[in-house]
Amino acid sequence: MSGNETIVAISxxxxxxxxxxxxxxxxxxxxxxxxxxxxxxxxxxxxxPRLAKVVAGEDARAIDEAMVTAFHAPRSYTGEDVVEIATHGSPVVLDTVVRAVLEAGRRGEFAVRLADPGEFTQRAFASGRLDLTQAEAVHDLIAARTVDQVRQAAGQLGGALSRRLAGPKDRLLHLIALLEAGMDFASGELDDVDVVPPAYIAEEIALSLGELGKLAASFAHGSLLRQGASLAFVGRPNAGKSSLFNCLLERERAIVTPIAGTTRDTVEESWAIHGVPLRLVDTAGLRDLSEDGAPADAVEALGIARSREALADADLVLLVHDASLPWTASELALAKELEHRPHLIVSNKSDVAMQDAAGPRDAVATSAVTGAGIVELRERILRELGAGTAPGDAAVLTTQRQFDAVQRALDALRQAAEANHAALPHEVLLVDLHHARAAVDSLTGQTTPDDILARIFSAFCIGK
Structure with a gap:
């Protein structure tokens, strides 16, 4: 990326x-x-804004009227001169405008080229208009699928995370400055003078550990709200998976009949609970769970194979059991297998019969017919996904990169605390404290390597 080049793209x-x-x-x-x-x-x-005709070609013939707005450096999104040409939304018109700009650059010997993905926002970051957490929020805001995602991204874009980091960073800088000043003072004749008391150092490190620890704990909710999760409904044929699927969606999405094996392939639908985007996957009945023998035909066999794929890929598995029937050994074996991953046992058709005493004790009793237990099921889904600990503000970690940076800072601070407790020289503490500061700086982009920046901005759309 070169600031000497002008870039152009359809936005x-x-x-x-x-x-x-x-x-x-x-x-x-x-x-x-x-x-x-x-x-x-x-x-x-x-x-x-100014109204102007757009002209293109050697004859400079008008092709459209446009509303044109210029933003002079540094008072623009990128910190550079920016011009936005708003035409009618025909792809042909927009492409012609871009081609005309590139051709004008060639004729006038201007350095102009097509923008790379995310390059406008990358220039905003490079010019100091945005820090890296705010730049990431731009991408999240564009990709948002729920109102809660929009609110979280808007808070990050407004600098919520940067403000939350300000306290720990200032404390680190203050402590580093005190220790370095103390070392300069002690380098003279007063080598034995303890300029900064160990108790004060321990207190400052503990405060930073507490603040950054709370921030690290926000990652579970922030990443879930940002990325969403997938839920797979599995169970034997006619257990009511599709009915429960429709009940949660509050519309008839999957075909429901009394005939076992109606669902022959996976059915997927987007959904959201409390702003958390979810992908629901209704699957074909796993007939081999029910001891009814092998699949009836090749189509059902393919459906069962896809069901197992959905089960393996899901962030949360809902094992749906027909409460009017006893638990089979195969169902109990699958329930046991799911103990090692996020799952819920759903005892459906509870309006027909009570839960089998031989089944798991923590099953959620539901009825897709009467709606009983659906509210509790929604709450259990959120808790199982880790969404029940939503913070009170938008200052949360949303990406693995952010979480890793905070973890590096926490590790360095713990090492500094141990060094202080062991009365090691301040030179040792300063190494750890500088590592912690660098990790915090990498969160906002002050010390982030170029290859990390390239990976972040390449995920943006062209024109943003």
Whole structure:
């Protein structure tokens, strides 16, 4: 990425729409825009939209009218000169505008090229307009599927996580400064003077450990809200999996009949509980669980194979049992197997019969017919996924990168605490404290390697 180049891209999603936007950013953004707009000698003032015709081709023929807005450096998203050309949302019009900008650059010897994915936001980060947690929030905001995801991303974009990190970082810097000043003072004739008392050092480290520890604990909720989870409904044929699937969705998505084996393939649907996006997967009945013999045909065999794949891939497995029938040895064996991973036992058709005493004791009794137990099932799903400990604000860790950075800081602080307790020289403590500070800085992007930055921004869409 070079700040001497101007970049251009379509910033609105592919396809037709009422409005489409072509964005330019860089030192030549305004003169390049002037080459493809009939401005009649007018300038592009900061932040004031202007109506202008878009011209393209050697004959400079008008192809559309556009609302054009310029943002002068450094008061723009990227910190550079930015021009946004809003035309009618025809893909042909938008592509023609981009081509016209590139051609104008070649004719006028401007350094202009197509933007890479996420390059506008990467330039905003490089210019100090955003830190790395805010840049990641831009991606999350675009990808949000629920209102709660939008709120979390908007909070991060507003600097909630950066503000939460300010306290531990300031404390670390203060402690490092005190120790280094004390070492400078003690390097003279007063080598035995303990400038910073060990008790004070221990207190400061403990406070930072507590704050960063709480932040690390927020990762379970933050990552779940950001990425969502998949739920697989498994069980023997006619246990009521599809009925329960529809009941949770509150609409008829899966076909339900009294005939065992109606569901022959997996059925997937998106859903959300308290803002957490979920992917529900209804599966074909696992006939070999019911001791009814082998699958009836090749189609059912394929359905069962896909059911097992869904079971293996799911973040949470719902083993649905027909409460009107006794538990089989195979069902109990699967319930035992699921003890080592997140799962729930659902005793469906509880309106027909009580739960079998031989079955698992922690089963959730439900009825897809009457709706009994559905509210409890939703709550149990959230608790099992770890979403029951939502923080009171948006300052949470949402990515593995962020979590790893906080963990590195915590490890370094624990080592510093041990060194202080063992009365080791302050030089040893400072090494650990500097490692902790570097880890915190990497969270916001102050010390993040270029290859990590490239990986983060390559996940963005082009034009953002």
């Amino acid at each position: 609105t999603p592919p396809g037709r729409g009422g409005i489409g936007i072509v964005r330019l950013s860089g030192p030549d953004a305004r003169p390049l825009a002037a080459r493809v707009l009939a401005l009649n000698g007018r300038d592009l003032p900061h932040g004031r």
